[in-house]
Structures are given as structure tokens and as C-alpha cells.
Amino acid sequence: MNAIDTAIRAAAADIKLIGVTKAYDAQTVVIPPMDVELRAGEFTVVLGPSGCGKSTLLQMIAGLERVSDGKIMVGGREVQDLEPKRRGCAMVFQNYALYPHMTVFENMAYSLKVAGVRKAERAARVAAVARMLALSDYLTRKPGQLSGGQRQRVAIGRAIVREPNVLLFDEPLSNLDAQLRHDMRVELSELHRRIGATSIFVTHDQVEAMTLADRILILNKGRIEQFDTPKAIYHHPASVFVAKFIGAPPMNILPVTGDGSVLRLADGQIVAEARLTGSYQLGIRPEDIVVGIKADGHAVRAVLRFREDLGSHSVLAADLAGSVIRIATPFGADLINQSELFLNLPAARLHLFDAETGRAICGAFAAQ
Ligand SMILES: Nc1ncnc2c1ncn2[C@@H]1O[C@H](COP(=O)(O)OP(=O)(O)OP(=O)(O)O)[C@@H](O)[C@H]1O
Ligand SMILES: [Mg+2]
The missing domain is CATH 3.40.50.300 (P-loop containing nucleotide triphosphate hydrolases)
Structure with a gap:
């Protein structure tokens, strides 16, 4: 120096x-x-x-x-x-x-x-x-x-x-x-x-x-x-604003409703188990979603709209319960003819936010 x-x-x-x-x-x-x-x-x-x-x-x-x-x-x-x-x-x-x-x-x-x-x-x-x-x-x-x-x-x-x-x-x-x-x-x-x-x-x-x-x-x-x-x-983004500001593509945010045992998307599909009631915003990063072609566990069904091949990985966009969800996957080539996707949203990777204020709610999922 x-x-x-x-x-x-x-x-x-x-x-x-x-x-x-x-x-x-x-x-x-x-x-x-x-x-x-x-x-x-x-x-x-x-x-x-x-x-x-x-x-x-x-x-x-x-x-x-x-x-x-x-x-x-x-x-x-x-x-x-x-x-x-x-x-x-x-x-x-x-x-x-x-x-x-x-x-x-x-x-x-x-x-x-x-x-x-x-x-x-x-x-x-x-x-x-x-x-x-x-x-x-x-x-x-x-x-x-x-x-x-x-x-x-x-x-x-x-x-x-x-x-x-x-x-x-x-x-x-x-x-x-x-x-x-x-x-x-x-x-x-x-x-x-x-x-x-x-x-x-x-x-x-x-x-x-x-x-x-x-x-x-x-x-x-x-x-x-x-x-x-x-x-x-x-x-651990403190709010939806932060969650959507960091990450490319940014975190997916989906409206969900809790009935005391599970969280459901707007079309009724179950995404996670949680002892919550009322409306929330559920967040998941594109890179945390696991893509399959068959339903298993709490996999939700989405319809593939388009995919962008970025060389190192692909970004898929799919319709899910009235929202567009983005998925980053290292693969994708074998899915190209597959319009129906089954998406697993691992509980450890889910984020939950207040529906009104957008502030994060911690400890909502047992797996975290
Ligand atoms: N003289 C002024 N009178 C009134 N408002 C002003 C004045 N100067 C700046 N502002 C407002 O202050 C706010 C903040 O401006 P600032 O330049 O700090 O933003 P920024 O975050 O640096 O934006 P950018 O990313 O575009 O550079 C803006 O909404 C701007 O319109
Ligand atoms: Mg500036």
C-alpha cells in the first residue's frame, strides 16, 4: 500500500x-x-x-x-x-x-x-x-x-x-x-x-x-x-417492491387465499400447506420453480406460452391461474412441444406478503 x-x-x-x-x-x-x-x-x-x-x-x-x-x-x-x-x-x-x-x-x-x-x-x-x-x-x-x-x-x-x-x-x-x-x-x-x-x-x-x-x-x-x-x-426481500426489483426475471407474485390448512391460487389449485386464512401475495423466484411434465405432490398446472433460450438457461413464460409466471430452467429444449407444464413450488423457496401493504410475512411455511 x-x-x-x-x-x-x-x-x-x-x-x-x-x-x-x-x-x-x-x-x-x-x-x-x-x-x-x-x-x-x-x-x-x-x-x-x-x-x-x-x-x-x-x-x-x-x-x-x-x-x-x-x-x-x-x-x-x-x-x-x-x-x-x-x-x-x-x-x-x-x-x-x-x-x-x-x-x-x-x-x-x-x-x-x-x-x-x-x-x-x-x-x-x-x-x-x-x-x-x-x-x-x-x-x-x-x-x-x-x-x-x-x-x-x-x-x-x-x-x-x-x-x-x-x-x-x-x-x-x-x-x-x-x-x-x-x-x-x-x-x-x-x-x-x-x-x-x-x-x-x-x-x-x-x-x-x-x-x-x-x-x-x-x-x-x-x-x-x-x-x-x-x-x-x-x-429475504422485506416487501413485494424489493422482491420485484431484484432478480432477472424478477420474483413471480401470485394472489393466493388461505383456508386454514392450504393456500390456493385464484383458480383453486393448491400451491402449499399453511395455517393461514385470508388473502396474501405469494412470491417465488423463476429459478426456484421445478418444472415437470407430470403432476406430483402439490404441482400446479400451467400452460406454456413462450420460451427464450439464453444459451446458459431458458426462461419460460406460462399462464397460471390468470397470471403469467416466469420460470428459469437450465433445460427447456425437451419441453418445447409440451404446452402443459406441471410446476412444483418448493415450500422452502416460497415468500409470503401481506395482500394490502406488500410487507413480507415471515415463518408462514413449515419447511422454512
Ligand atoms: N427543483 C425541483 N423541484 C421539484 N422537484 C424536483 C426538483 N428537482 C428534483 N425534483 C424531483 O425530485 C425527485 C427525485 O429526483 P432525483 O434526481 O433525486 O431522482 P433519481 O432517483 O436520481 O432519478 P434517476 O434515476 O432518474 O436519476 C424527482 O421526482 C424529481 O422530479
Ligand atoms: Mg439520479
Whole structure:
């Protein structure tokens, strides 16, 4: 680890939001009061649909947007009224925002120059960061002479050269093609392991969320739906919203009714045993459904509509009790002429949600 790695690692800070609110007026409350704690050195991914407040949240932490109410603590220091440059946060944007007329070196050194860092130290710090990001050979080039991935690395370098306590990323990879996104994701993950700065990363991409995050924060209309590890979010979604947001294809949700001993689909077929009465939403992931061609146990009958062959596996879509259900299966070729499918929904893989609120109900099935 070189000097700059050590400096940044030492500076990682925890972040606490206490009742942080953003409202443009009484009708436009973008973030209702939010309380959340991010640990020092943690990599948090913020995931949510367009307009749910992800950028607003990041910009309030960075100081580019004022909070309407509440406190933001970074490393135990109250920062919500401080200027952006005094908060110890650095932000990387989707469009890189590099200065086109400056070289890579000048782009990375600029903020240090503004901060009054001496020339020799500026050169040393930029050289260290450039080495870390494999940019040493490009320092004299202008951004126009770089690939998308190299430009993105310059933008990251420019942010970390200031040795921030906190790194904020707003969809930094969304302008890149699929291969480059993948490569940058791996690099970012590696970079975080080395420097350990507390990082918040906004994305629409659930693969980025699952692979980069220590914890994923899922936002819905400015509210936290769930904040947990990728594993917990995938295996124990706290609501239908979360269940449908993670997974490709997403979790199937089927309306069911309980009579005290079994749960039935809308057409009366029995899907599971459970001592529940009333209406619920039953969830099952496409990859957890077991496909057969003969009825056995509690298998339910569905009618195959189409299948997509993705090479590594197939995704089937079938009509089941008035809903479309998606099934991911490593096979499928032998089912192509088979319009009638029998689907087993293993009890250990079922999720149950409240019919009204969509919140998860735990421990509903004996097998779990
Ligand atoms: N000046 C403003 N006045 C009123 N509403 C605003 C203003 N600026 C942003 N908003 C609203 O705040 C909400 C959150 O915006 P934000 O940019 O944080 O969303 P986002 O989650 O980052 O979305 P995206 O994924 O599209 O980038 C949006 O509904 C937006 O319309
Ligand atoms: Mg945004």
C-alpha cells in the first residue's frame, strides 16, 4: 500500500443521516424524514426506480443540494451546513465532467491546486493515483484522446486524489458498454478493497448492486424499503417492491387465499400447506420453480406460452391461474412441444406478503 492508499484508508468515516428531509414545497416531498447509518469503510449501493430520490440523497450528502430538515454527520461531525469542499466528500458523476482542454494530469491535479497543495506534492499524489488506476501512460493526453473506460478512471482518480473521507458515485458506469461496465465494476471493487473509503454508489443496475455492495439501500419514493446485504435482499426481500426489483426475471407474485390448512391460487389449485386464512401475495423466484411434465405432490398446472433460450438457461413464460409466471430452467429444449407444464413450488423457496401493504410475512411455511 502506498502513501495515498494509507491516507485514504485512515480517513474512512461513518455517515449518519438523522431525520434528513428534502421538500421543494409542501406538496413536493422528495425525501420524507430519513434515518440511516453507514459504517466507516462500507460500500453502500443505492438502488431504486427513476425519480425516487437517489441523486437528491447523494447531493445532500455532498453539499450540492440543501437539506430541508435534519442532520448529516460524517465521521461524527455535523456537515449539513458546511460548504461542499469542507465535507470531505468527493463525487463522481455519470457524465464524468472532465475539463476537455486540460490533460489527464491537470484534470486530476486541479482540485489540489485550488486547495493550495504545493506543486511537488500535487505531482506525487497524482502519480500515485494514476498508478493505482493504470493511467500512468496517459497523463499527458486530453480526455478526447481516451476511451470511455479511461475517462471514467480519470474521473475516479480526480475524486480520490483529494483523499476524501467519503466517495459518492452517481451512476458512474451507465454511459459505458456492457463489457466495459463489467471491467470497471471489477476495478471499482478492487479499488474499494485497497483504499477502503466509505462509498455510496447510485445505480439502476441490479447486477452492479449485487456485486459491489456490502449493503444495498432500496429506495421507493424517497423512503427506505430495505437496507441489507445483497444476500438478505435476494433471499429475504422485506416487501413485494424489493422482491420485484431484484432478480432477472424478477420474483413471480401470485394472489393466493388461505383456508386454514392450504393456500390456493385464484383458480383453486393448491400451491402449499399453511395455517393461514385470508388473502396474501405469494412470491417465488423463476429459478426456484421445478418444472415437470407430470403432476406430483402439490404441482400446479400451467400452460406454456413462450420460451427464450439464453444459451446458459431458458426462461419460460406460462399462464397460471390468470397470471403469467416466469420460470428459469437450465433445460427447456425437451419441453418445447409440451404446452402443459406441471410446476412444483418448493415450500422452502416460497415468500409470503401481506395482500394490502406488500410487507413480507415471515415463518408462514413449515419447511422454512
Ligand atoms: N427543483 C425541483 N423541484 C421539484 N422537484 C424536483 C426538483 N428537482 C428534483 N425534483 C424531483 O425530485 C425527485 C427525485 O429526483 P432525483 O434526481 O433525486 O431522482 P433519481 O432517483 O436520481 O432519478 P434517476 O434515476 O432518474 O436519476 C424527482 O421526482 C424529481 O422530479
Ligand atoms: Mg439520479
